[in-house]
Amino acid sequence: MIDSNVQRLAKLDCCAVSDAMDKLQVSGVVSGLPQLSASRRIAGLAVTVKLAAGNAPPGPARHLCTAAIELAGPGHVIVVEQKSGIEAGSWGGILTLGAKLRGVEGVVADGPVRDIDEARGHDFPVFARGCTARTARGRIHETATNVPVMIGDVIVSPGDYVVADGSAVIFIAAAAIGRVLDAAEAIVAREAAMAKALQAGERITQVMGANYEHMLKN
Numbered sequence: 001m002i003d004s005n006v007q008r009l010a011k012l013d014c015c016a017v018s019d020a021m022d023k024l025q026v027s028g029v030v031s032g033l034p035q036l037s038a039s040r041r042i043a044g045l046a047v048t049v050k051l052a053a054g055n056a057p058p059g060p061a062r063h064l065c066t067a068a069i070e071l072a073g074p075g076h077v078i079v080v081e082q083k084s085g086i087e088a089g090s091w092g093g094i095l096t097l098g099a100k101l102r103g104v105e106g107v108v109a110d111g112p113v114r115d116i117d118e119a120r121g122h123d124f125p126v127f128a129r130g131c132t133a134r135t136a137r138g139r140i141h142e143t144a145t146n147v148p149v150m151i152g153d154v155i156v157s158p159g160d161y162v163v164a165d166g167s168a169v170i171f172i173a174a175a176a177i178g179r180v181l182d183a184a185e186a187i188v189a190r191e192a193a194m195a196k197a198l199q200a201g202e203r204i205t206q207v208m209g210a211n212y213e214h215m216l217k218n
Contacts, residue, residue: 002075003045005161005177010043012184014167016191020183021170028171030152033108033127033164037119041165042106042127044077048149048158049142051111053084056141064142065095071146074103077162079171081149082111087132088139089114100124108162108169110151127164 009017018029047068056062068078078099082090091107093115099107106125107113112132119126146158154171156162161172172180197207 005181006043006045006075008181008185009161009163009172009177010041012163012181012188013041014163014165014170016184016187017163017170017172017180018168019187020180021172023183023187024176024179026172026176026180028154028173030110030154030169030171032152033110033129033169035164035166036113036116036126036128036131038106038123038125039166040125041163042077042125043161043163044075044105046079046156046158046160046162046171047072047076048146048156049078049080050144050147050149051080051082051084051090051136051140052143053086053140055138062142063095064136064140065091066098067142067145069095069098069102069104072099072102072104075105077105077164078107079149079151079156079162080107080109080111081151082109082140083150084111084140086139087112088134088136089132090136090140091126091128092136093118096122096124096126106164108151108164110149125164127169 049068080090090109090111091113096119100122109128112130113128116131148157156171163170194207
C-alpha cells in the first residue's frame with residue numbers, strides 16, 4: 001500500500017510545492033538535477049545510497065545501489081549521493097531494470113549516471129547531474145545504504161518525501177509533510193481559480209495583481 005501522503009504529493013507539481021515551502025520557510029528544493037529519462041513526475045519515500053571515491057574495502061562483493069533496490073518498491077524513490085568529483089556512473093542500465101521490475105518510482109542521483117538510453121527504453125525516470133559512459137568499477141564504491149545523504153545542499157534522510165519533475169527535485173522531511181501538502185494544495189486551488197478567471201475574460205493584470213502577489217501571505 002502506497003503511503004497516502006505520497007499519493008497526495010504525486011498530484012502536485014514542484015512549483016506549487018516550492019511555493020508552499022517558501023510560505024512555511026521550509027528548505028528542501030534542489031535545482032540542477034534535470035529529468036534525463038521518462039517525462040513524468042515522480043513522488044515517493046526516499047531510500048538512500050551514499051557513494052565515495054575508490055575501491056570498496058575487502059569483504060563480500062556487492063554492486064552499488066543493489067541493496068537499495070531490494071529495500072525499495074512502489075512508492076519509493078532511490079536517492080544517490082555521488083559527490084566524489086570523479087566521473088563515474090552512480091546508476092546504470094541493469095540497476096534501472098532491477099528497479100523497474102520492483103516498481104520503484106525513479107532515481108535521483110547527485111552525480112553522473114550511465115546507460116541513460118536504457119532508462120529511456122524502460123520508461124524509467126532518472127534525475128541526475130549528467131551522463132557518462134565511465135563505469136563505477138575501480139572509481140567509486142558504496143559506503144552505506146539508508147543513511148542521511150547530501151543532495152545539493154539538502155540533507156536527505158531515509159523516509160523523507162521526494163517529488164521531482166521538469167522544474168526541480170524537492171525533499172520534504174516527514175515531520176513537515178502534512179503542513180507542506182496542505183499549503184501546496186491550497187496554492188493549486190487558488191491558481192486554478194485564477195486560470196478560470198482568465199478564461200472568463202478577466203484582465204491578467206487584475207488576476208495576477210489581486211492573487212498571485214499575495215499567494216504566500218495568506
